[in-house]
Amino acid sequence: MSKFNKKKGGELPAVNTASLPDIVFMLLFFFMVVTVLRKDNLMVKQQLPKADQVEKLQKDRSVYIYAGKPSARYQEKYGTEGKIQIGDKYTDVTGLQFALTEERAKLLPELQNSVVVALKVDEDTNTGLVTDIKEKLRDLNMVKVIYITTPGNELTDK
Template structure:
């Protein structure tokens, strides 16, 4: 007859962690691919008007100008008048040329002459503000202008 030996300690065997670095790197790459980084913090209210004929814009050659009343969390500091936002900061009509020149300089050199200006204007914004922006764009010879809208028609609610 054979003897059965009992294990002396009732301990559990150690956990195999050989595949743990693979799992960690796989999760790291997943989140790097899936995460979208925001370019700008939107400081103005931006309820875009609706249009039924919309077309996609190439983002690599566009400078975005946001116009509208300040968002609800900024009304105490900036009031309720229409504001212009380029990048992450407000600008006024007088310093718009400088801000646009700076934004144009950030583009690739071969696209700086063919820059498109994309206006994202809130549907309740005063037309005078848009006219002032367009006049400054004419002075800078930035004549390719696109109005960004949301798809749909005004009848859609």
């Protein structure tokens, strides 16, 4: 009689699932960290003009103002005339002061006096609307204004 017996049947051993919860939580944590949530729901058309000299903007000290005609899904409700959007709400020139003060208050206290206003203006927007925005910004002493564009050259990229 021998001490060693051959295995009967060629069955595979059961899969060890002890480390499965660790892997699931690691994946969950990874996707929570790398997922970027969109801050604003764009309600205006944004076909930005092109510029050949662009720089990256520091997002921690900026307030975004979107200007343009309402996008296709909002035209029935708001019409086709140029609108101003701050955050997720439309505002007019008279309500701009309140909206900008509210957005400035959301920034860190040490950055509230050095706010950079970023204008994302559709290329088909009326210049009068942009002038009205700039006058309100001057009244609020928010004079650091930049225009957001797309890289390229308007003359050669057509």
